[in-house]
Amino acid sequence: MKVACDCNALTRAVQVASSVVAPRSPKPALGCIKMEAHEGRVTLLATDLEVGIRILLDKMDVTESGAGLVPADRFHAILRELDVDTISISSTEQETTIEAPGAHFSVLGDDPADFPQVPEFPESGAFEIAADELLALVERTLFATAKENTRYALNGVLWEVEGKNVTLVSTDGRRLSLARGKCKDGPAEKVSAIVPSKAMLLIQRCMADVSDASQPARVVLGEKEILVESPPVDGSRRVAYSRLVDGHFPKYDDVIPKDFDKKATLGAEAFLSAVRKAALLTNEESRGVTLKFSAGELVLTSRTPEMGEAEIRMPAVYEGDPLEIGFNPNYLMDAAKVVDAPELVFSFKSSSKPGMLTEGKTFIHVIMPVSIV
Numbered sequence: 001m002k003v004a005c006d007c008n009a010l011t012r013a014v015q016v017a018s019s020v021v022a023p024r025s026p027k028p029a030l031g032c033i034k035m036e037a038h039e040g041r042v043t044l045l046a047t048d049l050e051v052g053i054r055i056l057l058d059k060m061d062v063t064e065s066g067a068g069l070v071p072a073d074r075f076h077a078i079l080r081e082l083d084v085d086t087i088s089i090s091s092t093e094q095e096t097t098i099e100a101p102g103a104h105f106s107v108l109g110d111d112p113a114d115f116p117q118v119p120e121f122p123e124s125g126a127f128e129i130a131a132d133e134l135l136a137l138v139e140r141t142l143f144a145t146a147k148e149n150t151r152y153a154l155n156g157v158l159w160e161v162e163g164k165n166v167t168l169v170s171t172d173g174r175r176l177s178l179a180r181g182k183c184k185d186g187p188a189e190k191v192s193a194i195v196p197s198k199a200m201l202l203i204q205r206c207m208a209d210v211s212d213a214s215q216p217a218r219v220v221l222g223e224k225e226i227l228v229e230s231p232p233v234d235g236s237r238r239v240a241y242s243r244l245v246d247g248h249f250p251k252y253d254d255v256i257p258k259d260f261d262k263k264a265t266l267g268a269e270a271f272l273s274a275v276r277k278a279a280l281l282t283n284e285e286s287r288g289v290t291l292k293f294s295a296g297e298l299v300l301t302s303r304t305p306e307m308g309e310a311e312i313r314m315p316a317v318y319e320g321d322p323l324e325i326g327f328n329p330n331y332l333m334d335a336a337k338v339v340d341a342p343e344l345v346f347s348f349k350s351s352s353k354p355g356m357l358t359e360g361k362t363f364i365h366v367i368m369p370v371s372i373v
Contacts, residue, residue, distance in 0.1 A: 001064055001067055001089070001090060001091040002062075002063045002064035002066075002088070002089075002090040003061060003062045003064075003088070003089050004060070004063075004087070004088050004089075005042060005057070005086065005089060006085070007084050007085060008085075009235060009236065011076075011079040011080060012233075012234060013044050013238075014033060016209075016238065017033050017055055017072065018073070018075075018076045019201075019202065019205060020046040020202060021033065021072040021073075022048040025048070027114075028110050028114075029069060029110045029114040030047065030049065030116075031071055031072060031073075032070055032071050032072060032109055032110055032115070033045065033069075033070055033071075034067060034068070035068045035069075035089070035091065035096070036112075037062045037064070038062065038065045040060055040061075040062055041056060041057065041058050042060045043055065045118045046072065046118075047118050049116060050196065050242065050243050051196065051198050051199050051240075051242045052118040052119070052242070053202060053206075053239065053241065054118050054119075054121075054238070055236055055237070056236055056239075057235065057236045058235055064090070068089070068096040068112060069109040069110045069111065069112045070107055071107065074107055075096075078098055078105050078107070079098075082098075082100045086100075087099065087100045088100070091109075093111055093112075094108060094109055094110060095107065096109055118241060119225070119227060119239075119241050121218065121220070122227070125220050126185070126218040126219060126220045126229075127161065127184060127186040127218070127221075128183060128184040128218055128219075129182070129183040129184070129216060129219060130214055130217070131210040131214070131216065132213035134217050134219075135207040135213070136181070136338075138168070138203055138204045139204065139338050140168070140177060140363055141169065141170040141178070142170065142197065142201065143170075143177070143334045144172055144175050144176065144177035144334070145157060145170045145171075145172060145197045145200070146171075146173065153194050153245055153247030153250075154249075155196065155197055155245065156170075156195050156199075156200070157169065157194070157197070157200050158170070158192065158194050159192065160190060160191070160192050161186045161190070161191050161192075162190040163188065164182050164183060165180065165182065165183070166180070166182065167179070167180050167181075169249070169252045171250060171252065174331070174367075174368050175331050175366060175368065176252060176366040177364070177365050177366075178252065178256070178363070178365075179362065179363050179364075191221050194245035194247060195226055195242060195244060196242055196243070198242070202240045202242070203228050203240050206230045206233070206238040209234070210230055210231050211231070211233060211234065212231060215232070217230055217231060224244055225241065225243050225244060226244060227239060227240070228240045256366055257353065257354055257366065259349060260348060261320055261348075262293070262319065262320030262347065263346070263347045264298065264317065264347075265316065265343055265344075266344055267314070267342065267343060268336060268339045268341060268342060268343060268359075271336055272336040272337065274298070275300065275336065276333060277300075278300040278329060279302065279330070279333070280310060281303070281304050281308050281310040282329060283304050285304075286302075287370070288326045288327065288370045288372045289302045289327060289329040290324060290325070290326045291323075291325050291326070292322070293318045293322060293324075294322045296316065297314070297315060297316055297318075298314050298316040299312070300312040300314075302329075323350075325351040325355065325369050326351075326369055326370045326371060327355065327370060328367075328370055331367050332357075335357050335365040335367070338363070339357075339359045344357055344358065345357070345359075352369065353369070354367060354369065355367050355369065
């Protein structure tokens with residue numbers, strides 16, 4: 001293999017591919033990125049056998065077709081240090097040479113034949129969703145997945161697709177996040193799947209760099225796998241692949257409360273700022289902020305014996321009897337950060353029941369309260 005590449009485009013692509021590579025693997029090939037060159041195109045492949053990515057870089061100067069397997073960490077480190085426009089890369093069976101003006105690297109790797117297959121995007125069976133809409137759905141649910149849980153279904157995000165509607169749901173047992181969006185050419189009958197958190201993070205990275213976020217991404221949701229193809233990113237296309245989580249997601253409709261009798265309408269940015277301020281005087285032992293709602297006002301308070309106390313006031317349109325309720329401020333901030341509207345609505349039943357934060361009908365976030373001593 002011998003190819004001349006745009007250094008900046010290749011560096012960004014290798015950075016994304018490196019995020020898939022397992023830091024420790026008994027199989028050396030899995031610590032590498034496979035680079036294939038053929039007819040003006042360079043393809044980068046990376047996988048940990050559960051999640052994978054295929055990045056297609058077009059308009060490359062390929063003088064000799066072939067493939068090379070390069071350790072991901074060394075490949076990325078070298079590219080970051082090369083402040084040039086174009087680099088030359090050539091590979092033999094177990095060695096890759098990277099050349100730039102004043103620099104020459106010979107990197108030992110592995111045999112490309114040892115690298116596992118990374119699926120290509122299929123020619124049919126896909127539905128489309130705008131890249132910015134898919135990114136918003138991911139950002140509104142990924143943060144609420146369980147980080148460590150023996151119930152593997154909670155370590156992923158539930159996807160439900162039917163017709164023009166896409167719904168993503170996540171929960172870690174203490175909060176639940178639901179986001180709704182629109183798609184094109186979705187299945188006539190509802191299809192459900194649980195996508196692992198690592199795959200969701202990869203999809204997020206792919207969509208965040210899209211050149212024109214209004215362009216559609218394509219998604220294939222199969223029985224055992226999901227493939228997501230991004231719109232163009234700096235002249236490249238990215239195909240994220242993942243196996244699905246084998247498990248049963250909780251019946252989320254049963255978790256979403258429906259009998260609220262108290263409601264507060266708040267400025268989204270003002271609420272996020274107020275919670276941040278109140279959280280400054282909390283710690284791991286007293287991880288709680290009290291919200292006191294009354295007509296026209298919300299008062300947030302926090303108290304830590306060794307640090308002091310805080311009181312933050314902000315305007316609120318409040319309907320219902322006065323209420324005092326405690327929440328983990330991190331959970332409040334996580335939800336408020338992804339609200340994409342000037343206002344949000346916070347609904348309650350009592351101080352011992354979950355609160356529900358909403359943005360119209362597209363975002364619902366249910367949070368369990370905490371007791372404040």
